[in-house]
Amino acid sequence: MTGTASKQDEPATPRAPGMTDVARLAGVSAQTVSRTLSGHPNVQAATRAKVLAAVEQLGYRRNNAARALSSGRSRTLGVVTLRIGFYSRTAIAVGIEAAAAAAGYAVNTVTTPSLDASAIEESMSRLADQGVEGIVLAVPLIESNRAIDELTRSLPTITIDGSRTESTEVVAIDQAEIGRIATQHLLDLGHETVWHVAGPQRWLDAASRSQGWRETLSQTGLQPPPELTGDWSPASGYQAGLILGRIPEVTSVFVASDEMAFGVIRALDELGRRVPDDISVVGVDDISLAAYCSPALTTVAQPFADMGRLAVEHLLRYIAKPDTVPPIETIEPQLVVRASTAAPRR
Known part of the structure; x- marks a missing residue:
């Protein structure tokens, strides 16, 4: 204009x-x-x-919260999370806040618009300026930089997406194991192979789930079929489903998140491919809607609230003894079998 x-x-x-x-x-x-x-x-x-x-x-x-550093205590923890509305991010944040409140701590949360190291650095710096005693990095830290390394040396830091710097402790779910569990479930049902709708490969958990899928097929002597990629949204799952539903030999699909799996199932239904009669679908996360979609979704559950609680417990121990960095604590995922998977029709 x-x-x-x-x-x-x-x-x-x-x-x-x-x-x-x-x-x-x-x-x-x-x-x-x-x-x-x-x-x-x-x-x-x-x-x-x-x-x-x-x-x-x-x-x-420095603001008033940061001035509490002069006494060494602010009774505040910081959380860095990605600026998205996905269920997993919200569920982890709820677990962190509940555990922090139980320990007598407040939580300051800063969202980062991207996974770039500079954006994560700025978010951590803002929390440091607010005087937090420690930080939970609830983002997949794929790349670091000098400033992030320095911040994690000056502030106890826990990461919960499988990434770490020299000075961070990690609470994580074995994401490759998620891929193996989902793929093996479909193979055990008798499917000749398993197709995969992956999440964005810049996310460590997406890349690890893809790795677990490929390794499981390879160990069975199968060549992994072409991999489709989404962005975690139901819309991207829907687009992938429109492709998979037009491939006659597809009988099973491992989808890297429940929300994308909902989109896949919607597309298959529109194409006249029934789940699980024609195609079995497995998701990841076990969000609250998974049990109520049609059909109810078989999925690999991630205990998000437990991850948030453990992150706070580890962080408080780390604050008390900052000179020691304990090993990674890994939480085992669990398969939840519902109506979206079945043996293939012969």
């Missing part, structure tokens, strides 16, 4: 400087900045002067 500026033409709102910005300008680690601003005695005078000069130059100001 003439004379009207678009949102793209509007100048971006400048981001307030964070702890990592101060660290870069001063040429020190984020941990050193945190110690300096907390009045830690083991900071050399020259280093303290550089940090304070950078603070002054950038106009960096």
Whole structure:
């Protein structure tokens, strides 16, 4: 429209400087900045002067929550999660908040718009500036950078999507095992092979589920059929279902999430392919709707609330003893058999 500026033409709102910005300008680690601003005695005078000069130059100001660092306790935990509305993210967050409240902690949550290391770094920096005692990274940290490594060294950090840095502890579900369980279930029913609708391969859990699917077929002497990819949404599952439903030899499908599986089943129904009479479908997650779709969905359950609770328990132990990084704790997934899978028709 003439004379009207678009949102793209509007100048971006400048981001307030964070702890990592101060660290870069001063040429020190984020941990050193945190110690300096907390009045830690083991900071050399020259280093303290550089940090304070950078603070002054950038106009960096900590909020009231961060000032609690001077006493060493804010009774607040931070959570970084992806800015999406999928059930799994919400369920994990509920588990974290419930466990934190039971331990007398509040939770500050920051969402990141993408999985880029710079976006995750900014989210972690915001939480550090708020004075949280530790962080739960509820995102698949595929790539790290120096600033993230420094932040995880200065703040106890737990990741719950199977990724880690040198200084993080991990609470995870074996995602490759999910792929193996789902695929083996369909093979045990007598299906000659299993097709797969994968999630976005930038997600570690999606890539691991695909790996488990491929390995299970290969160990049985089968060549994996072509893999289809969705974006976790029912719409992407629907598009994949429209393709699979037109391939006569398809009799079973392992779908990397329940929400995509709903889309697959809808597409198959529209094409006249009955589930499970013509095609069996297995999902992942066991969200609350899985038992109520038609037919009820066979799925591999992930105990999201337990993951959130364990993440908080580990984080509180890590806060108490930050010099030790315990090994990964892996939670076993469970197959929930319902009406969407059956032996193939002969």
